[in-house]
């Protein structure tokens with residue numbers, strides 16, 4: 001499973017993209033990426049750069065969960081540079097047939113169709129894992145992400161008003177689901 005390539009394609013901007021499972025040697029790429037995304041303070045849960053120890057714990061769990069088929073993580077490399085990643089985390093107990101998703105790319109790599117292809121690959125891998133339902137949440141003001149999810153067939157379950165504190169405001173959180181069978 002480790003480092004298995006699931007897709008190669010050319011982005012809309014003409015870059016060569018590889019989507020693959022992570023390897024234990026990806027830590028430096030992941031930490032640098034998490035620091036960039038945390039510093040950007042964008043539409044993700046991470047609102048500041050993690051410490052190296054926090055990221056190390058996260059990374060170890062990520063590698064373990066992929067190995068145990070409890071999670072899917074796909075890394076996006078663009079012309080050899082780490083651009084971002086996406087995940088599906090299998091639910092526990094009565095939610096074991098479901099997976100919760102998340103995705104983010106470094107700002108320089110957005111708008112080239114990579115997020116769409118990454119989402120499609122995560123959905124394909126989730127089907128292979130036998131999951132029946134995917135869920136995700138999104139900031140109500142994140143127009144490109146809302147567009148991508150709805151384009152791929154995600155249904156809006158509803159919006160929780162004011163669920164997210166972001167840049168001095170309380171904004172809505174959209175809840176989406178995608179049945180896989």
Ligand SMILES: CC(C)(COP(=O)(O)OP(=O)(O)OC[C@H]1O[C@@H](n2cnc3c(N)ncnc32)[C@H](O)[C@@H]1OP(=O)(O)O)[C@@H](O)C(=O)NCCC(=O)NCCS
Pocket residue numbers: 042043044084103104105106109110111112113114115116117137138139142143144145147148151
């Ligand atoms: C969300 C994200 C993963 C999407 O990845 P991406 O590679 O930029 O997405 P794509 O290029 O595949 O698709 C973007 C789509 O949004 C559309 N779009 C861009 N700006 C838009 C806007 N203001 N309103 C509506 N649609 C918009 C584009 O036209 C494109 O759609 P199309 O392919 O049908 O033309 C990426 O922007 C990102 O990492 N953002 C920061 C982190 C984040 O928001 N993560 C998601 C948390 S829920």
